[in-house]
Amino acid sequence: MQVIIDSQPLTVAILAALFFGESIGAIGAGGLVLGVVGLLLLEVPALSVEGSNTSVWGSGEWWMFLSAQSMAVGTIMVRWVSKYSDPIMATGWHMVLGGIPLLVISVLNHDPALNGHIQELTWSDIVALGYTSIFGSAVSYGVYFYNATRGSLTTLSSLTFLTPMFASIFGFLYLGETFAPEQIGGALLTLVAIYMVNYKSIIGEK
Known part of the structure; x- marks a missing residue:
């Protein structure tokens, strides 16, 4: 579920391109996809397959997906609200x-x-x-x-990829949780992904 809720930068990138003409290029787009892959790896130990046949509205994943889209739309709307x-x-x-x-x-x-x-x-x-x-x-x-209200919406939204990574770190420090190898790999991929999304901004400042 955490992967679903934190994948909203993908929606923000699409909406920002449609309404504000933002473009992050091929490297940035690849970073967004890589960020989702990193989230998946971070969540692998928590993933489970449920055999129960529930309705769509009774699915936690579906509600998380709608929540992610609401957050993405809210991020876009704040430009007009401001x-x-x-x-x-x-x-x-x-x-x-x-x-x-x-x-x-x-x-x-x-x-x-x-x-x-x-x-x-x-x-x-x-x-x-x-x-x-x-x-x-x-x-x-x-x-x-x-x-x-300022700068790139896609770049800002990409930072939400860090949420599950920080949650895992604090879980390790305070709750005694351990990292599986794939989680460490997912964390590294997430950092690389954020760098890729911000690549144009970083290069522009140099």
Whole structure:
């Protein structure tokens, strides 16, 4: 699933080319494809084949795919939104408005957090939630969408390839997880892929 959600730079590249005339060349395009391959290698140990026959709407992969496309469209739309609103303000409103349906669903599903169990949270739980809310969501998305208003959208979006790689590194450091050889290879491929996507910018600065 992580491969699906972090493959959205491919959609961003297509949309950026259609609406803004961005072009990253053959090397950049090859980097995007190589980035997806690197993600696949990073996720190999977690992949499993399920024999159950579920509907499309009951498939986690399908919802992840739709989420990736939504993120890609949002990345493109911020260029137009920033003409009428500050990108940081727009990011804040999109998080507030996006959180309302989740709150409603939580209430309808009788989420335990809304039924008196919130007092069971420890201080470490509260700190973790605070960090996730502030730095993992508000700050990170604010910086992301702010930078999406300038420069290459494809180049910026390619940096999301780093998400599973950092997750694997911190899992190794703090959770005692180990790397399989193919995961190490996937991480290296991901770094090469990001360099390829940014190749034109790097050469232009020299």
